[in-house]
Amino acid sequence: MTEVASHRVREDETAVRVVPLADDDYIAAGGHPPHVHDFHQFLYAPVGRIVVAAQGHEHELSASVALWIPAGVWHSARFDGDSLVVTESFDADRFALPHTGAATLNVTDAQRRLLLARMRATQAPQDDARVFAALRAGHPATLPLPQPTSPAAATVARELARTPSDARTAVQWAADLYTSSTSLRRAFRAETGMAFSEWRTRLRLNHSLELLAQGQLVGAVAARVGFVSANGYILAFRRYFGQTPGAFVRDATPDASRTAG
Numbered sequence: 567m568t569e570v571a572s573h574r575v576r577e578d579e580t581a582v583r584v585v586p587l588a589d590d591d592y593i594a595a596g597g598h599p600p601h602v603h604d605f606h607q608f609l610y611a612p613v614g615r616i617v618v619a620a621q622g623h624e625h626e627l628s629a630s631v632a633l634w635i636p637a638g639v640w641h642s643a644r645f646d647g648d649s650l651v652v653t654e655s656f657d658a659d660r661f662a663l664p665h666t667g668a669a670t671l672n673v674t675d676a677q678r679r680l681l682l683a684r685m686r687a688t689q690a691p692q693d694d695a696r697v698f699a700a701l702r703a704g705h706p707a708t709l710p711l712p713q714p715t716s717p718a719a720a721t722v723a724r725e726l727a728r729t730p731s732d733a734r735t736a737v738q739w740a741a742d743l744y745t746s747s748t749s750l751r752r753a754f755r756a757e758t759g760m761a762f763s764e765w766r767t768r769l770r771l772n773h774s775l776e777l778l779a780q781g782q783l784v785g786a787v788a789a790r791v792g793f794v795s796a797n798g799y800i801l802a803f804r805r806y807f808g809q810t811p812g813a814f815v816r817d818a819t820p821d822a823s824r825t826a827g
Contacts, residue, residue: 596644596645597616597642597643597644597645598641598642598643599642600640600641600642601640601641601642602638602639602640602641603635603637603638603655604637604638604658605637605655605656605657605658606634606635606636606637606655606656606657606658606661606663607634607635607653607654607655607656608632608633608634608635608653608654608655608656608701609627609632609633609634609635609643609651609652609653610627610632610633610651610652610653610654610673610681611627611628611629611632611645611649611650611651611652612629612650612652612678612681612682612685613629613648613649613650614645614646614647614648614649614650615627615628615645615646615649616628616643616644616645616646616649616651617643617644618633618635618641618642618643618668619641619642619643619644620635620639620640620641620642620667620668621639621640621667621668623668625668625670625710626710626712626759627670628712629673629678629713630672630673630711630712630713631670631671631672631673631710631711631712632670632671632673632677632701633668633669633670633671634663634665634668634669634670634671634701634702635668636658636663636665636666636667636668637658638658639666639667639668641668652681652682652685654681654684654697654701656698661695661698663702664702664706665706669706670708670709670710671701671704671708672704672708672710672711672772674703674704676700677700677701677703680697680700680701681701684697705772705775705776705779707775707807707814708772708775709768709771709772709806710768711758711765711768711769711772712757712758712759712760713757713758714753714754714757714758714765715757716753716757718739718740718743718745718749718750718753719750719753719754719757721743722739722743722750722762723765723769726766726769727769730766730769730770730773730790730791730792731770731789731790731791731792732792733792736750736751736762736763750762766792767802767806768806770791770792770793770802771791771802771803771806771807773790773791774787774788774790774791774799774803774811777790777791778811778814778815779815779818784796784799784800784811784812787799787811788800799811
């Protein structure tokens with residue numbers, strides 16, 4: 567849907583020019599130049615691919631990964647030629663995000679249906695508190711996890727989402743689904759941008775965040791999401807989140823018990 571807002575366009579290192587533009591006019595054929603909003607923006611690509619650069623990081627968006635951009639965060643974007651871009655905006659004075667930087671969100675089926683329904687609506691209400699709450703659902707620190715679309719890979723992804731501790735290898739999954747392991751691995755690489763092993767590690771780590779938030783011990787969390795040892799889980803967690811699970815819990819909840827490990 568078209569939004570009208572004041573976009574501050576950086577002209578050089580010291581000057582900023584405020585230009586009121588409609589988003590549809592501001593989008594060039596290949597994307598957005600660097601700009602900033604005074605509202606929170608939720609950006610989603612149900613078709614195609616968007617790459618958003620913000621705060622020194624690039625975020626690749628797809629049908630299963632969206633992005634929250636808080637008010638005041640400079641960003642730019644590149645679009646594939648066949649991309650469909652869906653945006654939702656929320657008044658920064660009325661709605662509070664739990665983070666100050668751009669943050670990805672793994673889009674659920676319910677969120678996708680909501681976004682598509684609003685895109686089709688002729689007069690979808692703006693700044694809808696119900697929509698904001700629905701789009702904020704999910705742990706803010708989850709790793710981006712694009713979903714594969716081909717039948718075999720999508721089946722594996724669905725089953726692992728239900729049981730992340732499932733220890734079957736790509737070879738074993740392929741045998742169970744009557745396909746080749748090469749085809750399965752190739753599908754994960756082509757459709758998610760990552761190898762099957764990395765995709766599964768990210769899924770397990772994402773699942774572990776909610777368990778940590780519930781106060782479960784690191785050893786128990788590691789076992790529940792499929793890591794062979796607590797040490798292996800801690801090493802993987804540090805690699806992706808930059809700190810140990812215990813430090814992560816303490817940062818999220820300053821009064822958290824030191825039993826988190």
